[in-house]
Amino acid sequence: MTTTTDPWPLPRVVVAAPASGHGKTTIATGLLAALRRRGLTVSPHKVGPDYIDPGYHALAAGRPGRNLDPFLVGVERIAGLLRHGASVPTLADIAVVEGVMGLHDGAVGRRDYASTAHVARLIEAPVLLVLDTTAQGRSAAALTLGMAAFDPAVRIGGVILNRVGSPRHETLLRDALAEVGVPVLGAVTRAAEVAAPARHLGLVPVAERAPESLAIVTALAELVEATVDLAAVLDLARTAAPLTTPAWDPVTAVGGPAGAERPVVALAGGPAFTFSYAETAELLTAAGADVLTVDPLRDPALPAGTRAVVIGGGFPEAYAQALAGNTTLRAELADFDGPIVAECAGLLYLGRSLDDVPMCGRLDLTARMTGRLTLGYREAVAVTDSPVARAGEPVRGHEFHRTTTDPGHGDRPAWRWNDAEHGFVSGRVHASYLHTHWAGHPEAARRLVEACR
Template structure:
């Protein structure tokens, strides 16, 4: 077992691109699957707040996909969280980190902050740049040269050519990149591409298409095995220097268990899961367990009741609009949640589920609101302040989160809102319920877990 405090030579690589749509997820997921087939233990990671790509990563790697987001967790926790993810449940042989958007695209108005380049620097990993070469020839070399020069602290160790038109096109691209001394680690033709199904907020989550998702991940592993020089990529990953940051520790983060030893023998906290509620960071359950809770997943689509002995409920994000009729059909669970008087924390999809209705379909009725799909995408990082005390917040506390939805609620916030940002009120605090559109990574707000367990008393 690798010590969580001593320097650790973890081979690692960041998969990036000049912009969204170049094929990062295709390559990263395929790499995870191909390296795993070689017998390697692979640790999957994703830059940014995205929940969906890590689901594909987890399926390919056989262990949880984890997020690395400086905005949500703080710069100081990024490398420790990488090390934690690469250590649990067993030490990994290599870590693959998929980037977000373009390599240098950070939080709006904050330069490179929270960009793929920022995270690559924080974890000191070489970058593999995925290039969509459609309608592009020798200029690809100029593009790579510019990406490399824009931030010399980010080391671009090679490129993978995507959507190559022909063998002649590939030869042209390889010759051009040789001129700027950038290795080509692989080339994928347009005919070879594998696509995953998508919807209005990105890919369809793995949990919603389990058999098809397994086929897609297997096909991506086949594709990368056939088109990428895995030996060269492994050699590049091994050039990353030892990780010196100690691994993130959930027990230390919550300040020790709130109710006895951190054995999971404390109050039961029910955690929504299943196809309708797929948006949850792995660290949420780890922090709750570290605070002394017994974490019990439940599926609102299928389970007729909350887990036995439930003292608190956490309902994260997902796509309830795609499952509204099925959620409504589970009337027994809706009624139980509508009458549940313990602490409840709900984010985005959870907010909609607790309301009276979603697009006219009945929901739990715990909150006096209606929700509907809209034509507008609300998306972005938020700097919020807790507007009231609740099971997980204290009034006046600053919190960083993000929004990602195409729905609206009526009313837009409760008499007691959950948050304030941009001089507006957001969300609902109603008795022991805290619900809003804001997604928060609890590794950045670990006291939320401890407070929730304490509120079970």
């Protein structure tokens, strides 16, 4: 049996597309569920900072969906994080990695950095290209050939045709792909598509629609079983080179437990706060905390003995009235004297109100929905010392919201980026719109646990 440092011939495949909207999530989620139904242990991964797709992946695979984002965590950690995810809680038989945007689309102004192609190179995995063939014939072959030739270091090992119009259309497409030597591993007709409900920031998270989401994943598994050559996909995944990078280890990342005492850290969860990377809880645990989940929609109080609180992102605007109705927890958070770290939705929840609906009132700000989407990677510098950062330290993060706060930042801002100050540090509270991945700066987990003491 392989260890976390031995070379590991982990079968793996990257599901990519020429652009967003071609059906990557449909195919990736269906593949995960279909392979699991065959008795395989499948490890699900997502390129980029997305929180929602990994929820569907986790439901399909039966283990946490994890992100591979070079911008947020650093190029040097990607292969190790893949290996870690494919090893926990048990060794996987195959890893399926869903890409982001178009295959070669990277961070703005950085060529293909943090793109699907970049990650495919870092993990040395073949690519399975999903093509929306609506209104396309032989041009689909030209598109595939161009995608492959654009970066010869990225190996496109097969194509899945999506939204095929008819048997004749499928034959035309297969013949064209044969001309350029790229095998077709599946064909999905337009009528067979399965759709998940969406909202302004993407798909509706699994936690918000658990029964419906399970039905969607089951339907996707059946769709892939009926339209994709799973044996051929497995054969393609087995062509990946052995992983030689050691697995990322949260204990090593934080330097081990920060002390003998194990303080309780409450991590917000439930339908309103679904945005959290799996590594956050792992790092806090490795630093010596006992991590317990609190659902602000339903739990009347923090877990007994809570010494710190982490509130990630999500959709509080969809649950504002229900969050407001949990008056006992709001009052406890307003008076809580331990460190609190809040990102995006957590920031809104700690304010006085969201669209005039009362929130916790811990921070002197009001928030409202807008029609403007704020989206993108950020290179930030900490402005103020806090439980998770020291002034002057750089960190990379991601913004993704349609809300705004008044004021836009506090007298003691959390971050500075793009020549402007952002966020709030108030007492032991650190809150901002910036989503961060703590695998990229694990000192945040260690500091938070130390601050509990």
